[in-house]
Amino acid sequence: MSNTVPEGAYPLMDKALQNGPLNCVICGVGGQGNVLASRLIADMLLAKNEHVKTAETIGMAQRGGSVMSHVRGGHPQSPLVPRGTANVMIAFEPGEAVRCIDFLAPDGLIVVNTRATQSPSAALERSSYDGTDALAWLEELPTATVLKVDGDAICKQVGSPRVLNIVLLAAAVKTGAIGCTREALEDAIRGRVKERFHAMNLKAIDLVFGA
């Protein structure tokens, strides 16, 4: 599915940059690498001399709970993305995209991992949640664009579930929606991630870009 990421199809963020702050939200489950993804976007924007603000979930809410990061470029005042103003949403699993949908601008882009993350409370209720309904609902949104990414397939190819954040981020970059290049993402990784993890993260980017 990675090869279906359309290159440069959604230059939303660039447009947003000219019209005010550009906004991105990243949603998922604590422990999936949400904070790193948000810092990498911030680093890429910073490298473009943008003023950046981010806000992340740190502390008690991290432990397997729903988490969300906000990244804003341009000249943001609040570190939090207001309701209905996110140009891009990166979702680590379909249900969390639905939970955070009120942050997305009507014409926003959702980059969503297709595999659902189970929850212990769902198991207790015998729920057979698998994300199918959530994905279908997202695709039916009349004004938003949905880009489904089979992140797990790429993670398996790389050999680590830890690169899911980079896979989704690379997909968002490839669309043009972040307004940053693949090289900028690679630089950001080199600048922030420990060296021994560079190779696997760069490989994930290769696989997303089909190189």
Next chain:
Amino acid sequence: MTIHLYMGNEAIGMGAVHAGVRFVAGYPGTPSTEVLETVAKANDGSIHVEWSTNEKAALEAAIGASWSGARALVTMKQVGLNVASDPLMTLSYIGVKAGLVLVVADDPGPISSQTEQDTRSFGKFSKVPVLDPSSSGECYGMIQDAFEISEKYSTPVILRPTTRICHACGTVKTRGGIADCAPAEAFKHADVDENDPSWDEGRTKPEGFVRDTLRWVVFPRTSYENHGKVERRATQMAEDFAESYHPNRIEMSGKRRAYNDPSWQNLGKASDAASFGVACGGISYHYVREALERLGADVPIMKVSTPYPFPVKMAQSFLNMCDEILVVEELDPVIERELVSLCGQDYLKRTIHGKLDGTLPYAGEQSVENVTKVLAGLLGIPAEQAAFTSAGDLATAPKPAIPARPPVLCAGCPHRASFYAVKKAVGKRPAVFCGDIGCYTLGNAAPLDMVDTCVCMGADITIAQGIKTVDPEKIVFSFIGDSTFFASGITGVINAVYNRHDIIICVLDNSTTAMTGMQPHPGTGHTMMGVDGSAVSIPAIFDALGVDNVTVNPLDAEAAQAAVRDAIEKTGVRAIIFKSPCVNISKPLHPPVVINQETCIGCHKCIDQIGCPGIIIRDGRVEIDETLCFGCQLCRSICPTGAIEKGEE
């Protein structure tokens, strides 16, 4: 000058290093923890950095450092200040020698705290000045200002960021990054005359403690005198903060000026817009600015960065400018009450909106959304302009059901095994489970449901004593983590021994302070100076107090349950130490377990009894999430058919 992306807490830590701090102590607590960790990372060995046993110990140690001539920083969350309040109240009277700053992080929401208490109010109560930063950039500057203010007025100073400041990143201009910030260089603070030889010597080599009993020993007579001085000091600071502390300001049309700038004269009369204004501070300042930008409205804003002592003259100037004022702030209506009080004092007839008149809610955070809505209403702007329409609002189908996802104990967490052992051993006998602050508070969730009370650090042990005394028919357990035990549990144990109470204390020892992000504590022996000291033994403490105690590995389900059954048979104060390291500081003991689908009868006992996130239902079958399973084997002791098998090593 370098530009960095810093979290508010990192900016505070770096600012403190650049201000030449020499002694840093604190106790971990969200959202304050990263301040001390930032200093520790930047430390070249010339700064003493420590996680103290609790906030009171941290502040008292810092007082000693300040009185010996070294700039000192103390970090904690808001409820930590309750613990440190005893020394703070008196320190306010006695004062400091070298600068002493407390970073006390408030948590509107609250997002990870017991209370929505407001440290600005604590500042007023203790007569200690409070600086309220609104961004990472202000964090970096204000922590340095705080040391200057502390020394200038001989008072401790509180820097009070909130969660959205502490844990938000922003671009900060600093004099260097963590890597290139050697404290020796950092001592050359911008405001200091480096050519004055006495300065450098004074900073790099603290003078040491100089005896002065009239100054450092508190007596009722000196306190009477100091009380007067403290009040005069507050009045002087209020004037100085209004006159010359630039983060305090009135601004309009993007122009920021001091309140007494002549160009503000007659502003209220010259412009209709100026008859309405907004007063705010902290993160709310940015919410207000964004809301006004969104509405295209231009009204004067008063930003209060020193909520105590309140910059009265600036506020009087603002009240003269505006007939109607909206006050936007989180937690207590501190600024609002000051304005209402000034209106009374100065016989001014003004309309003040905020929490007191119900315009804004008391509880929870402010937001761009709610500030925009309230401002639109007050300014007569159509509601459509204040709408935040989202992609979800335009959906044609109803939202699908998605699973609730509250925070849970991690897969493989030894606390789950400890709770399960107690639950199984107690069975149907009536019992009470007193809980405490830490990851293990999450033991309250289904299916464990093992936390009946939770108040504050250490309270599990003492509340248990009260319950057992009044309700003797029940077995009363108390659960406390290792770091919490050191922070404030030991006093309660001594109370139990002395007063002959009858409780079972369960120490959940995972060898770290897990909830706040794996900080070391006295039981680990690791220090923030990189030196491994002497680890304090919890069993030895119990032995010394004459408390019957046993240490058991909770992941050994049989032994753990036997230890609990044993304790139930006894009376008096007895303790079980459940010892097994946090999964975040250890490697998996075994590979993930495997479910044999042939022998699994789908009874779901594994799910219903321990609620581990590693056990999931997929396509109607019970499966193991291999990315989460830690191989702890607890679920294997539950499966009635032995269908959960050990993974291949």
